[in-house]
Amino acid sequence: MSKRSRLVLVLVVLAVCFAFLWPSVKWYYITPKEDQALALGSREKIKDYARNMAVSDIRALMEAARTDDQTPVDARYAVLVQEARKNYKAMKKDIPAVWTARNLLGAFASESDALSVVETSWREHILSIKATQGKAVKLGLDLSGGMSIIIKADLDAAAESQKGSITDPATFKKEAMAQAMDTLKSRIDKFGLSEPVVRQQGDDRIYIEIPGAADSDRINSIIMGKGMLAFHMVDSDATSAFQQYYSEHPTSTFDAEYNLLDPSIIPAGTKVLGLYKKDSYGLDERTGFLVVKTEVGLEGRHIKSAQTSRDNISGLPLVNFNLDTEGAKIFAELTANNVKKSMAIVSDNKVKSYATINEAIPNGQVQISGFSSDEAENIKAVLRTAWLSVPLQLENQQVIGASMGEDAIRQGIWAILGGLAAVFVFMLLYYKASGINACVAQVLNFYIMFSVLSALNLTLSLSSIAGMILTIGMAVDANVIIFERMKDELRLKKGRAAAIEAGFDHAFWAIMDSNITTFIAAVFLTQLGTGSIKGFAYSLAIGVISSVFSALFVSKLMFDFDTDVLKKKTLSISWRIK
Amino acid sequence: MKKVIKFSTLFIPAVILSAVLIGSGVVGFAFKGINYGIDFQAGFIEKVRVAPTAFTLRYEGAMSVTVSQSSTGLTLVQTSVSSDNRSWSFPYASYQTVGDFAAAIAQVPGVTAEVSGPASVALKSVFPDSEVLSRLSATPYRFHYVPQDAPVISSDEIRGVLASAYPAASVQVIGKPQDRLFQIRLADDGSDKNASLSLRNGLSEVFNSKYGEENVAVISTDFVGSLFSKSLASQAIWLVLVTLVLIWAYCALRFRWDFAVGGVLAIMHDALIMVAFIVWTRMQFNSTTIAAILTILGYSINDTVVIFDRIRENMRFHPDMSITDILDLSQTEILSRTIITTLCTMLAVLSLFIFTTGDMKEFALALLVGMTSGVYSTIYIASAFISFVGRFRKDGGKMVEKVNRLNP
Numbered sequence: 001m002s003k004r005s006r007l008v009l010v011l012v013v014l015a016v017c018f019a020f021l022w023p024s025v026k027w028y029y030i031t032p033k034e035d036q037a038l039a040l041g042s043r044e045k046i047k048d049y050a051r052n053m054a055v056s057d058i059r060a061l062m063e064a065a066r067t068d069d070q071t072p073v074d075a076r077y078a079v080l081v082q083e084a085r086k087n088y089k090a091m092k093k094d095i096p097a098v099w100t101a102r103n104l105l106g107a108f109a110s111e112s113d114a115l116s117v118v119e120t121s122w123r124e125h126i127l128s129i130k131a132t133q134g135k136a137v138k139l140g141l142d143l144s145g146g147m148s149i150i151i152k153a154d155l156d157a158a159a160e161s162q163k164g165s166i167t168d169p170a171t172f173k174k175e176a177m178a179q180a181m182d183t184l185k186s187r188i189d190k191f192g193l194s195e196p197v198v199r200q201q202g203d204d205r206i207y208i209e210i211p212g213a214a215d216s217d218r219i220n221s222i223i224m225g226k227g228m229l230a231f232h233m234v235d236s237d238a239t240s241a242f243q244q245y246y247s248e249h250p251t252s253t254f255d256a257e258y259n260l261l262d263p264s265i266i267p268a269g270t271k272v273l274g275l276y277k278k279d280s281y282g283l284d285e286r287t288g289f290l291v292v293k294t295e296v297g298l299e300g301r302h303i304k305s306a307q308t309s310r311d312n313i314s315g316l317p318l319v320n321f322n323l324d325t326e327g328a329k330i331f332a333e334l335t336a337n338n339v340k341k342s343m344a345i346v347s348d349n350k351v352k353s354y355a356t357i358n359e360a361i362p363n364g365q366v367q368i369s370g371f372s373s374d375e376a377e378n379i380k381a382v383l384r385t386a387w388l389s390v391p392l393q394l395e396n397q398q399v400i401g402a403s404m405g406e407d408a409i410r411q412g413i414w415a416i417l418g419g420l421a422a423v424f425v426f427m428l429l430y431y432k433a434s435g436i437n438a439c440v441a442q443v444l445n446f447y448i449m450f451s452v453l454s455a456l457n458l459t460l461s462l463s464s465i466a467g468m469i470l471t472i473g474m475a476v477d478a479n480v481i482i483f484e485r486m487k488d489e490l491r492l493k494k495g496r497a498a499a500i501e502a503g504f505d506h507a508f509w510a511i512m513d514s515n516i517t518t519f520i521a522a523v524f525l526t527q528l529g530t531g532s533i534k535g536f537a538y539s540l541a542i543g544v545i546s547s548v549f550s551a552l553f554v555s556k557l558m559f560d561f562d563t564d565v566l567k568k569k570t571l572s573i574s575w576r577i578k
Numbered sequence: 579m580k581k582v583i584k585f586s587t588l589f590i591p592a593v594i595l596s597a598v599l600i601g602s603g604v605v606g607f608a609f610k611g612i613n614y615g616i617d618f619q620a621g622f623i624e625k626v627r628v629a630p631t632a633f634t635l636r637y638e639g640a641m642s643v644t645v646s647q648s649s650t651g652l653t654l655v656q657t658s659v660s661s662d663n664r665s666w667s668f669p670y671a672s673y674q675t676v677g678d679f680a681a682a683i684a685q686v687p688g689v690t691a692e693v694s695g696p697a698s699v700a701l702k703s704v705f706p707d708s709e710v711l712s713r714l715s716a717t718p719y720r721f722h723y724v725p726q727d728a729p730v731i732s733s734d735e736i737r738g739v740l741a742s743a744y745p746a747a748s749v750q751v752i753g754k755p756q757d758r759l760f761q762i763r764l765a766d767d768g769s770d771k772n773a774s775l776s777l778r779n780g781l782s783e784v785f786n787s788k789y790g791e792e793n794v795a796v797i798s799t800d801f802v803g804s805l806f807s808k809s810l811a812s813q814a815i816w817l818v819l820v821t822l823v824l825i826w827a828y829c830a831l832r833f834r835w836d837f838a839v840g841g842v843l844a845i846m847h848d849a850l851i852m853v854a855f856i857v858w859t860r861m862q863f864n865s866t867t868i869a870a871i872l873t874i875l876g877y878s879i880n881d882t883v884v885i886f887d888r889i890r891e892n893m894r895f896h897p898d899m900s901i902t903d904i905l906d907l908s909q910t911e912i913l914s915r916t917i918i919t920t921l922c923t924m925l926a927v928l929s930l931f932i933f934t935t936g937d938m939k940e941f942a943l944a945l946l947v948g949m950t951s952g953v954y955s956t957i958y959i960a961s962a963f964i965s966f967v968g969r970f971r972k973d974g975g976k977m978v979e980k981v982n983r984l985n986p
Contacts, residue, residue: 033665037644037657045642048659056660145708152803212646215711216799220775251660256642256713394774395803401708404625404798406649411934418929423922430918462938463869469930470873470945473923474880480922481884484915510887513832514880517825521876524821525869533869540873 003560010553014444017451023135024454031129039129040195044258044274044286046126052250054119058111064101073099079121080104080114133195137454139211140461140535143409145402146211147219153180153204154391162388173203179381180390181206186284187222187348205395216399224394229300229386233334234342234354235270238291242266246289266291273344275351278378290351292344297334300347300386302327308376311369317376318369321383328364336360345382352382412465419469420446423476431483433572437558438479441550445475448546449539456538464535471543474518478551481514482507487574496571500559504552511548519544583910585957586902586965592958596847603854612857615864618811620766620804622777625797627722628731628758628789631694632676632704634718639688643714647706652679654686670702676723689714694792699723707795722795730755736762739788743780753935759797768804777801814868821872822846825879833886836971840963841882844955848878851951852944866937867944874948877923881916881956888912889964901968905961920953 027036038049061073061080073081081099084107088095096103108114141148155173159166166172177200184206185198197209210219245265246253255261258274266272270291279285306321323331334343335357344354353375355368371379420442427435449468453460486503494502522544525537562568616623637643641658651669656662666686673679677697683689704721706712712719733749740747740762750761762781766773778799785794822842829838849871856863888908896904924946931942 034663216709397801399799403705414933419926422925472926476922477919514883517879518876
């Protein structure tokens with residue numbers, strides 16, 4: 001490879017690494033704390049935030065339009081202006097020279113059109129911050145503090161409890177696991193914690209990670225608690241009254257956990273619950289609020305089975321479910337007393353669906369309709385939780401205090417600096433000027449390692465810092481092999497350039513062989529289950545690659561630079577060889 | 579040309595020494611067993627500090643206010659579903675005492691602070707309980723501190739406190755005694771399905787009733803159930819074996835089968851020496867230890883392969899030399915590299931050993947032992963095996979043709 005292409009390659013690698021590293025720099029050093037907190041909030045919070053910001057923006061604009069303010073609108077309406085320009089073009093009207101509030105709003109058919117444009121832009125603003133965070137290096141729990149939980153879902157026990165009704169055990173287990181995941185996700189979402197991670201591990205384990213401090217008692221009881229499915233009657237009058245109140249007080253109705261700040265706005269014996277639908281990603285999305293009676297109309301445990309079907313005449317999707325004898329009696333009475341009223345299906349304090357009771361249902365055979373076939377499947381899945389319980393067992397739970405995380409970060413930084421300093425001093429003393437190359441290669445090695453960690457979305461933990469420190473040794477090794485070889489060549493009375501060439505050439509395979517074997521071990525370590533070993537192994541594997549690169553390319557380039565540009569004739573590499 | 583060091587004369591004593599060391603590990607394992615960490619022995623570990631409350635924070639309002647502590651200061655972040663999003667930072671440099679902080683907290687709307695200890699406590703020294711949500715609410719959020727003149731609590735006292743509820747608990751003082759930081763370990767026999775919850779609650783009940791809820795701060799907890807530890811153990815053994823096979827395969831491909839066996843023997847030797855060390859020092863054997871062993875497998879083969887590379891080259895240059903002489907020559911030539919590399923890595927790992935605590939410190943220590951053994955096994959064990967096999971080979975252990983084919 002020619003010197004020029006080697007230089008280009010090194011520069012390209014450094015540039016690409018910077019691009020990988022940029023989101024981390026942006027997130028940790030540029031993004032303000034309150035923006036971080038917003039971006040890490042639940043989807044529900046982000047949605048409400050975008051909505052409220054848009055409403056206040058549009059209100060200000062309407063107010064300006066009413067008073068016929070002639071000054072151009074604020075820069076924050078840039079997105080709206082852009083959209084308005086498009087609309088003016090579509091309407092074949094002249095684009096106004098000055099964007100006043102009035103001609104800006106004039107571009108939109110209705111207030112809600114303008115509102116949705118502004119709302120989208122606010123949401124995208126927060127989501128872009130969230131995306132930056134997604135690309136940044138994340139701190140492991142041992143550095144940031146937080147809680148991690150591994151739960152085993154006992155699918156065999158679940159299958160045992162449904163013996164006889166299962167046709168395909170594999171499908172059953174998959175569905176039961178999906179149900180357990182869904183339930184846990186939805187319960188943890190309700191907490192409104194920053195950035196919880198819930199993911200499936202293997203066939204029957206669920207991994208949950210909650211960064212930052214978390215209330216372990218409450219989380220345990222919520223995670224391990226039994227699911228609650230029930231039917232509640234909807235208070236329609238109170239619901240419309242509440243909606244009126246909420247639209248007037250969008251920011252002061254709820255506290256941070258969506259509890260009412262002023263409980264007197266709804267009648268006694270009722271509560272406000274969110275109405276949720278699955279969005280296209282299969283995640284719960286709140287579409288509104290309902291006021292329901294606190295008193296349970298019918299407990300979910302009376303449901304025996306549920307199926308989906310289609311109406312014979314209209315072909316519309318239906319959900320059918322059967323109740324046991326006791327349930328049928330309760331339900332008959334409930335429906336007879338509440339004809340033409342609405343009933344909500346409530347699971348874990350979320351309204352999953354609601355329907356109007358058309359007539360009394362005396363026999364425990366219930367049929368509900370009025371939704372798409374996807375929704376029908378979702379409702380069936382919700383009803384299933386009533387009789388199919390998947391026993392969960394907590395296998396591993398770790399809580400790390402933020403103060404311990406602080407300590408760990410400090411220890412890690414000191415260990416890296418101490419290790420680097422010791423190695424630098426040694427290399428400079430032992431290899432004199434050539435040691436500088438090794439030190440520069442070492443620094444670049446760290447830079448590349450961090451950016452690859454960032455690019456692969458890996459987590460930085462104390463053990464991955466340990467891996468990096470070990471990599472210091474590995475990276476030195478490549479340099480030592482090369483330098484020792486150069487010394488041998490110098491002893492044979494070769495000149496500077498020839499010694500450098502020979503040193504790198506002969507050392508190449510020794511370096512490759514030794515690093516490939518280490519790489520094999522590191523890759524296998526990445527497969528060992530637990531997080532701390534994984535982190536260590538990933539940084540070791542990445543470090544092996546980047547140290548080979550920095551030794552073979554960067555260090556070589558520096559030697560060549562000294563020879564060709566600085567016109568050096570001798571090689572300063574040892575105290576004994578002149 | 580440097581003087582060739584006759585490493586080969588020490589092959590037999592070295593093999594005997596290694597056998598004795600490894601044998602002692604086996605004996606130790608048979609009689610004393612191994613000190614399994616929580617990863618392999620199900621249970622519950624809690625780090626807890628007996629420390630009174632310095633001050634509490636409360637919040638009433640519609641927004642979400644969270645508090646966080648960093649090495650430079652305290653930060654309160656307020657977010658809402660509207661434009662009222664702000665953050666306040668209270669650096670230790672400007673707010674040195676709890677009193678300063680409590681006086682300044684009034685600028686955050688809705689948040690009140692109540693100082694329970696002396697106002698002169700350094701703000702830097704306070705710490706929160708790890709098991710409480712850092713989002714402020716009407717329930718007071720506590721920050722604890724340890725008074726400077728507080729009497730030292732011995733681990734025996736804690737053991738006494740736990741004696742009635744958990745007689746088998748192991749208690750350890752962490753750090754300086756005046757920090758009043760304890761690590762308590764309880765075993766889980768797997769009979770209780772909700773062991774995590776019941777052990778956690780049981781322990782905090784004992785502590786709260788003895789010292790009072792406001793004087794106890796949980797720093798971290800770790801629960802490992804019995805199922806989890808079993809799956810980890812089998813996974814670990816499987817991984818070590820596969821790693822060894824792969825390293826063998828790679829070396830056999832690049833060099834020759836007997837070199838590969840010599841290399842694998844050398845690294846197995848290192849792993850066993852580490853295990854012997856762990857057995858005799860009663861160090862905890864956990865997943866971090868396995869990581870250390872696997873790392874040494876990868877690291878030590880590194881040294882060995884570099885030697886193999888030189889041996890192969892020397893075989894080409896000196897076709898007339900006997901295998902033993904080639905081994906000695908190659909070892910001598912490469913000795914400074916072996917020592918410098920290992921020394922540098924050890925310097926880095928030593929830094930890890932000095933600056934970290936707990937698991938990471940033990941990890942570093944295990945690595946240091948493994949590296950020392952790695953240098954030794956590279957020189958003596960791998961070479962001894964190759965020279966031993968060489969005696970029985972028709973070509974006397976040379977591999978000239980193969981060298982020519984692979985390294986033209």
